[in-house]
Amino acid sequence: ExxxxxxxxxxxxxxxxxxxxxxxxxxxxxxxxEAQGYWRQVGEQARKGSVPVASGAIAxxxxxxxxxxxxxxxxxxxxxGASPGVWLALxxxxxxxxxxxxxxxAAFFGARGVILTADRSAGLTSTVYDVASxxxxxxPFSVEVNMRRVMEMAKERGLWTLGTSETAKESFRAFTLDRxxxxxxxxxEKGMRRLVEETCDCTCAVPPAxxxxxxxxxxxxxxxxxxxxxxxxx
Numbered sequence: 001e002x003x004x005x006x007x008x009x010x011x012x013x014x015x016x017x018x019x020x021x022x023x024x025x026x027x028x029x030x031x032x033x034e035a036q037g038y039w040r041q042v043g044e045q046a047r048k049g050s051v052p053v054a055s056g057a058i059a060x061x062x063x064x065x066x067x068x069x070x071x072x073x074x075x076x077x078x079x080x081g082a083s084p085g086v087w088l089a090l091x092x093x094x095x096x097x098x099x100x101x102x103x104x105x106a107a108f109f110g111a112r113g114v115i116l117t118a119d120r121s122a123g124l125t126s127t128v129y130d131v132a133s134x135x136x137x138x139x140p141f142s143v144e145v146n147m148r149r150v151m152e153m154a155k156e157r158g159l160w161t162l163g164t165s166e167t168a169k170e171s172f173r174a175f176t177l178d179r180x181x182x183x184x185x186x187x188x189e190k191g192m193r194r195l196v197e198e199t200c201d202c203t204c205a206v207p208p209a210x211x212x213x214x215x216x217x218x219x220x221x222x223x224x225x226x227x228x229x230x231x232x233x234x
Contacts, residue, residue, distance in 0.1 A: 004064045007126040012038035015061045016045055017134030023049030025064040030056035065124060066137055071150060074113045074142045076180075077157045084177045085112040086230050087159065089184045091147050091196050093219065096122040098188060100131025101220035107135035109227040114141040115150055115182075147184075151199045154182040163192055163200035164226065166216050172204045177230050185223050 006027055009015050018026055019042065026046070031053055035043050039059050046053050075087065088111055093099050099122045106114055122128065129136050144150050151161050162175060163184040175181070184200060186192035197203065206217055206225050217225070 004067075006062050006064055007129060008060050008062055009126055009129050010058075010060045011130035011133055012042050012059070013133040014129045014136070015042050015063075017137035018061070018063050018066075019045040019049055019051065021137045022066070023051050025066075026051045026061055027064060028052075028054065028062040030054045030061070031059050032057065035059065063129075066141075068143045069113075069140050071115070071142045071144055071153065074115065074140055075150075075154055075157050075159065075182075076112075082180075084180045086177070086181045086183055086227060087111065087113045087115065087154070088223065088227075089115040089147060089150060089161075089182055090117065090121070091184060091192050092117050092120045092187045092190075093185065094120065094122050095188055096125050096127040097131055098122075098218065098220040099124075100128040100133075100135070102185070102223045103128065103132035103135030103139055103141075105135075105220065105224040105227055107132070107138040109224070109231045111139060111183075111227060111231070114139055115147075116141065116143050117147055118143050118145045147193075147196050148199050151182065151184070151196070155201070160202070161200045162226075163197050163203040164205070164222060165191055165197065165203045166205055168203035168205040170202065170204045172206050172226055172229050175202075175204060175230060181230060183223070183226055183230070185219055188219055 029046050031043050033055050159180045159182045161182045206222050
């Protein structure tokens with residue numbers, strides 16, 4: 001366990017999620033003597049899990065990173081009668097704020113997993129955990145080198161791959177949870193890589209309002225819109 005990175009978290013929701021899922025990975029917890037609100041809940045949850053609590057001026061926890069799943073564990077095999085679901089694939093997202101917000105969206109709307117690219121991507125830093133507000137410990141994830149291989153495996157297992165692009169002709173409103181989807185979100189500046197986009201079964205856009213001066217959404221906001229469409233319509 002010594003080689004597992006240790007992160008410092010300062011969002012009580014993130015810390016509560018870690019305490020609930022894997023209290024043994026909380027290395028150190030510091031709380032003010034008169035902890036209030038959610039921080040008081042953090043202290044109570046820590047004591048239930050036999051996690052030592054030190055007194056200090058700053059409320060924070062040092063935790064070990066959550067372990068990713070193998071892609072074979074994360075992606076299911078389609079089975080007769082299985083309920084449809086949505087998985088997210090993040091193709092080289094580089095802003096930890098966006099990655100954290102997408103994990104929060106995934107937890108909120110009930111996505112079943114998140115797949116990140118190993119290269120040219122934001123790692124699962126303290127910022128990601130805190131922005132996710134518990135999402136990283138609530139949604140299983142995998143870190144993969146080859147996104148196209150992931151997408152082909154998803155197709156073999158009965159999922160359909162839906163890419164997101166500003167230039168797509170189809171609106172996101174055309175898609176519902178009539179099947180399981182792997183939803184692919186592209187890089188903040190460049191979008192999906194060409195070969196990744198070509199591997200998608202279909203692509204969609206979130207169109208702006210008529211005459212809107214803003215032509216696109218932040219990737220984490222777009223992910224929330226699409227998850228709401230797919231998972232609230234099922």
